[in-house]
Every structure is written in C-alpha cells, then in structure tokens.
Amino acid sequence: MFHQIRSSDERFKTITFKPGRNILIADKTTQSSGTDSRNGAGKSSLIEILHFVLGMGRLTNSVLENAALQSDTFSLQLDWPGVPDSLTASRSLSKRSRVNLAPDVAGDSGLVQIAGSATVTEWTAAIGRDLFGFPVEHAGISARSLLSLYIRRVSQHGMDDPVKTFPNQSMADATTNVAYLLGLDWRLAAGYQELASRESLRQKLKKATKDPAFGLVVGTVSELRGQVAAATVRVRKLEEQVAAFRVVPEYELLQARADEIDAQIRRTRAEDAADRRNLQDLNDALRDEHEPAADYLRRAYRELGIELPDAVLRQYDDVQSFHQSVLANRRSYLEEEAAATAARLDARQAEREHLGEEQAALLRRLRDGGALDAFTALQEQLALARSQLQTLTTRFETARQLEATQAEIKFERSRIQQEVSRDLIEREQHVAEINMLFQRFATALYGPGRDAYIDITALDSNLRISPHIGGRNSQGISKMITFCFDLTYAVLAHRNGRGPDFLVHDSHLFDGVDERQIGEALKLASVVCLEEGMQYIATLNSDDLAKIEQYDASLSQDVIEPRLTDAFSDGGLFGFHFE
Structure with a gap:
C-alpha cells in the first residue's frame, strides 16, 4: 500500500494515504468563474508522479516535462515485501536515471541487488520480482506494463481500452500481461508476441524487396549459407592461432x-x-x-x-x-x-x-612464437573476421526471414491457437471463477439484469481477453467495464501473489458515467478493499462527490487531505501556478 507522496519543493501538498479507500478531492473555489476548471488542480499530476517514482521511462505528454519542476525530487513511501516498516523511493527530475531507496531492497533470491541508489532498470526489476512475483524467466511481461494497468494514465489514453494501456500497444503484448494477472498461461500467450514480431518483420522485408538494391545488400539464403559457413571456419582457425600464439621476447x-x-x-x-x-x-x-x-x-x-x-x-x-x-x-x-x-x-x-x-x-x-606486432596483427585479422561473420549472419537471418512464407507463419499461428485453446479447456474452472468475480462487480453497479462476462478466446493472432457488460454501448458503460475489469485482475493477482495490494483510478475514468454508477463503484471499491486487505485510490471533483454521497453516506469519511483547489496561485498539487 502507498503511505505518502511528497516533494523536495516545500510548496508541494504532501498527500498521505491510508489502508482501504482513499478519495482525493479537487474543490472549486468561490472565486472561480464559470469558465474555470479543475483540470489544473493536480489530480492527474498525482498519477504522473506515482508513475515517475515507480520507474516510468519517458515523460512524453506528462506535466513533469515542465521546466518549472526540473529541480524537484519526488518521494513515495510504500509497503514492501520483507521490509518491516516501509520503503521510501525518491527520484529527481534532474537525475532521472537513478532512484534512491531507503532502506535497501535486496530480496532473498538475490536476483536484483539494489543499493541505496539504484538504476531505473534495477528498480523496475525489483518491482516485478517483489510486487508482481515474477519468476526468473519472465519474457513477455514487464513491471512497467502491469503498473500502467494498476495506475492508468490519461496522458497515454490508458482508459480508452480495458486491456491496452496506450493506443499503439499490440494486443498480443497487452493480453499477455493481463493473462499473467488473471492467472492464465501467460507463457503461451507470449508466443503470440514472438509470432507478431516475425509477421511484422516479414511485412517490412517484403516491402523492402521492392528496392532493386535490396537483393544486392541482403542476398539469398542459399548463397549466404555457404558464406556464413566459410566465414565461421576462418574465425575458428584464427581463434586457434591466437590461442596458440606465443610472443617471443626480442x-x-x-x-x-x-x-x-x-x-x-x-x-x-x-x-x-x-x-x-x-x-x-x-x-x-x-x-x-x-x-x-x-x-x-x-x-x-x-x-x-x-x-x-x-x-x-x-x-x-x-x-x-x-x-x-x-x-x-x-x-x-x-x-x-x-x-x-x-x-x-x-x-x-x-x-x-x-x-x-x-x-x-x-x-x-x-x-x-612470434613478435608482439605479429600477434597484434593476428588479433586484428580475427576481429575483422568476426565482424564479417556477424554481418553475414545478420544478412543470412534477414534473408531467411524474407523467404519465410506466409504459410509457415499461418502454421505457427494455428499451432499456438490450438495450444492456448487446450490450455483454456484445462483451466475452465479458473476461467469460470474469473467470470463470476467480474459478474459480481458488474451486478453491484447495474443489478442482476445485465449479462456480464469476460470473453477469453484463443485467436490466430492473440489471446482475446474482452470484458463485456450488456446494455446499450455508451461511454459510461465502457468506463465501468474498465473499472470492473481492473478490480477483477487486481483482486485475483493479489490473492495469488502476482500483484500488489493497490489500485489507482483517475477522475477521468468516471467522465460520462451516471452518478449512481460512480457511487456504486466507489462503494464496491470500499467493500473489496475491506475483504481483500487492499487499497483503492480515486480522484474526484467536489461537485461529483456531492452528487454521489446519496448512494454512499460513508464516502466523505474516506476523503483524504489535503483537498486540492483550482485557485490560480497556490491551490493545486504543486502549490504554485505554472503554464
């Protein structure tokens, strides 16, 4: 669970979280005009800060790109497996490549040794290992992708699709990460990613063959196979000569x-x-x-x-x-x-x-033996031979990919589809439990009159994971589908040691949603947190809070301090105004 988020800038409004449900409110001041909004209060900025401290790479379209913040260091205090009290992670916008950790995090497995100052790569590896329970080999899933599901970013259109966290994310990549959280065979699902990469490369190479010079640069598999073999023999002979060479003094x-x-x-x-x-x-x-x-x-x-x-x-x-x-x-x-x-x-x-x-x-x-300059010349010949071998090998692999037929890729697709289908049949009981949990959450919002299910099907291009709630297709329902889906994988992953005990939703997830459904959703989040020992954080505008309190009288008890405002000078999260 998160405990506190703060900044090195004293004007920043430190936010303290508690177990269970947390509601961060943005108020509209009496001085605000009808055209003022609370988009600058800092609700979504909180999401960006959480992502930044938790190892976000690029700050594309993030408020943290602003020059006025570049001297700031943000710190997040949170629970950590194996740490008795809590862990504090701090990251500076001026030195983004490292994260300071107190205390040190070095799990018993020793997979990632993180000192007081860790690289971002080491930090995200530790998040995957300790918060998401990654095995040693976990190709196809990443901690950053999973965090983007737990803390969706509006700046990356993370709420537009229940499964994908940014528009250009491949469905094969997205469903592999979701499959891990839901307890499905994510390794089989990851096979689609490798196949998608091959298909993408084949298409690019096929397009490149239209260039007359391409054949001269790459060549054919039959020609290059012999050249690679000859180059390999030459490298081996030179390696043997270098290994046996003895430099004679004088x-x-x-x-x-x-x-x-x-x-x-x-x-x-x-x-x-x-x-x-x-x-x-x-x-x-x-x-x-x-x-x-x-x-x-x-x-x-x-x-x-x-x-x-x-x-x-x-x-x-x-x-x-x-x-x-x-x-x-x-x-x-x-x-x-x-x-x-x-x-x-x-x-x-x-x-x-x-x-x-x-x-x-x-x-x-x-x-x-021989002279030192002769030995040096021999090493240079070996380096050149290795470089030539690498070039030929690359050309050979490229040519082989180019000559791979669509039939071969289609065969692989069919094979993976059959394996995933058989696996889903074997996991039929678990798939039923996933749907029962999702249906329970959807029923809490809309009542028992609507069909609610998660379609999990093996396709030829990816594992389809598609949540549905019956009724007319509207923006409000699509947002609540995402809400119920997030709650489903968060609960299942937490129960089975594959995910952390927190879930964060930006107020944008509730845009266009009827206030009754918002109230029922927040009430459901409170109940689930109590049952599962989890933490839920949501940001809201104050006028939305007033509308939905009639559906949940206890909502105001979970409003956390400070309350943000749209005051021009110092009302926002950062405590000062900047363009």
Whole structure:
C-alpha cells in the first residue's frame, strides 16, 4: 500500500494515504468563474508522479516535462515485501536515471541487488520480482506494463481500452500481461508476441524487396549459407592461432641473427666452391709434374757416330740434377697448397655445422612464437573476421526471414491457437471463477439484469481477453467495464501473489458515467478493499462527490487531505501556478 507522496519543493501538498479507500478531492473555489476548471488542480499530476517514482521511462505528454519542476525530487513511501516498516523511493527530475531507496531492497533470491541508489532498470526489476512475483524467466511481461494497468494514465489514453494501456500497444503484448494477472498461461500467450514480431518483420522485408538494391545488400539464403559457413571456419582457425600464439621476447633480434647466419652459410659455400676448383688444379698439376729425360742425347750422338767427351756428359748430369731439384721444390709447394686448401674446406664445413645448429635453434623459437606486432596483427585479422561473420549472419537471418512464407507463419499461428485453446479447456474452472468475480462487480453497479462476462478466446493472432457488460454501448458503460475489469485482475493477482495490494483510478475514468454508477463503484471499491486487505485510490471533483454521497453516506469519511483547489496561485498539487 502507498503511505505518502511528497516533494523536495516545500510548496508541494504532501498527500498521505491510508489502508482501504482513499478519495482525493479537487474543490472549486468561490472565486472561480464559470469558465474555470479543475483540470489544473493536480489530480492527474498525482498519477504522473506515482508513475515517475515507480520507474516510468519517458515523460512524453506528462506535466513533469515542465521546466518549472526540473529541480524537484519526488518521494513515495510504500509497503514492501520483507521490509518491516516501509520503503521510501525518491527520484529527481534532474537525475532521472537513478532512484534512491531507503532502506535497501535486496530480496532473498538475490536476483536484483539494489543499493541505496539504484538504476531505473534495477528498480523496475525489483518491482516485478517483489510486487508482481515474477519468476526468473519472465519474457513477455514487464513491471512497467502491469503498473500502467494498476495506475492508468490519461496522458497515454490508458482508459480508452480495458486491456491496452496506450493506443499503439499490440494486443498480443497487452493480453499477455493481463493473462499473467488473471492467472492464465501467460507463457503461451507470449508466443503470440514472438509470432507478431516475425509477421511484422516479414511485412517490412517484403516491402523492402521492392528496392532493386535490396537483393544486392541482403542476398539469398542459399548463397549466404555457404558464406556464413566459410566465414565461421576462418574465425575458428584464427581463434586457434591466437590461442596458440606465443610472443617471443626480442623477436626482431633473433630474426636478424637467423638472417646473419644464413648469409654466413651462403658465403662459406661460395668460398668452398673456389677452393675446390683450386684444389682440383693443384692435384692435376701434381699428377702431370715429372723430371725431363737426358739419355736421349747419348743415343742421338751415338747414332751419329759421335762420342761425347766426359766433360760434356758431366755438364749434362749437373743440369739434370738442377731440374730434379726444381721439380722437387715445385711438388712440395703444390702439396702444401693442396693441404692448406683442404684444411680450409674442412674448417668451413665445421663452421657450417655449428652455424646450422644455431640457426635451427633460432628457427624453432621463431616458429613456436612470434613478435608482439605479429600477434597484434593476428588479433586484428580475427576481429575483422568476426565482424564479417556477424554481418553475414545478420544478412543470412534477414534473408531467411524474407523467404519465410506466409504459410509457415499461418502454421505457427494455428499451432499456438490450438495450444492456448487446450490450455483454456484445462483451466475452465479458473476461467469460470474469473467470470463470476467480474459478474459480481458488474451486478453491484447495474443489478442482476445485465449479462456480464469476460470473453477469453484463443485467436490466430492473440489471446482475446474482452470484458463485456450488456446494455446499450455508451461511454459510461465502457468506463465501468474498465473499472470492473481492473478490480477483477487486481483482486485475483493479489490473492495469488502476482500483484500488489493497490489500485489507482483517475477522475477521468468516471467522465460520462451516471452518478449512481460512480457511487456504486466507489462503494464496491470500499467493500473489496475491506475483504481483500487492499487499497483503492480515486480522484474526484467536489461537485461529483456531492452528487454521489446519496448512494454512499460513508464516502466523505474516506476523503483524504489535503483537498486540492483550482485557485490560480497556490491551490493545486504543486502549490504554485505554472503554464
């Protein structure tokens, strides 16, 4: 239940609520002219403030958009499950993204941890968890949508339809939230939302295909399926490379040393080639080297019949000895050169083996790892590949949605409709209890002569939840249908731990309604609050109060302070006048 609503502006008229029925009145002052109205007294502004503190997002068409209020902070004191006294939630118009809570709210489930200052998202999540009893998985329902049923906003045309809280709300979304409050299988009803999204996307894509460039941007499913597969393989390979990559310290120095060793090896091999040619020449020279023969002179002169004297022969012997000496010296030189050349070849071979071992070790280190800039480049390639994969996947999903046929969607609709129909048959007793409660409330307003029921039927596009009260279709009856419907789901949800113990109605809900029905409605609200331990808050104009008191003499006892007025300067809720 709500206890109090106040503002940081001292001019604001703090409103204190009590259990049961609460009637906030707007009076018309004696100074008011016939053209004055109480639309500026602040009755609907109270509704806007409640929504704002309870996590409303946008302030579209709200009085709280006014620049004169932007420095204000509004606070709501209310009961909270698990909190012994009460919880105070405060939210500033200048800092709308956060809500201050005292004390802290952190349920035993630990689903949402809310500190003294919580984000609006955390706050609304806690409202769903604690006030509406949301399970952990609750796709299809939201606390904000449900609060818009409990506190209908005239600025959002929240009273134009019993089920919807704003004109553009899809019926599938609206009935899913109502189904939750009524105790129906809201998860099945939520299936309609997913189907509606698919149908909406299909229609948009179908319209987009009229653009000749669309096919180039999106493509076909068959083409994109292969591209997605190839891109997926590339991403996986790059991920494996990144995972296995090891950055080697001083990678560039190691690479430079490996290059230097390779150059040394090539240089020694070039030197070997020259020495091998020289060694071959030396060996050839050694093989061809021999001393000149001198005996042919003796034979030549003997054949001529000339005898050479001994002195001449001795000179020939000296020459021969000289030649032999020269030849021996040359052979020795050639053998020494050949040995030196062979030694150089052996030394370079040993050097190459040593360099080869060092180079192999360096190459192993370089192969097993890489430089930091190489690792960074590899990560960049992976990021680019992932981006390309995401783009292709998006195009593929878009193309697949585009190629989904109406027959497939129709099949899904039929399947969901059958499941919901079977579920309603199984819940027939519960559906009867819903109708009995609604009929009781309608009978209290109009007597037993009118048919009153809630049509709950599985359609192909949504779960239809449509309340009816027999009689001519008038604005007054449609407003009271909403009143009875609100009271029905509020009672059922509260009984079963799926909803809070309050319900708020703006005076606009009673526009065009006969005073007798207003009186009976407010009397019914008082009785239901007493029976169910709930709180009902309604705003009224004072002249309406005078008319309906004849149907409920105790009504004035539930009028709460302060009474608002249409006084131009300070009579309204905010305590000052602003345009």
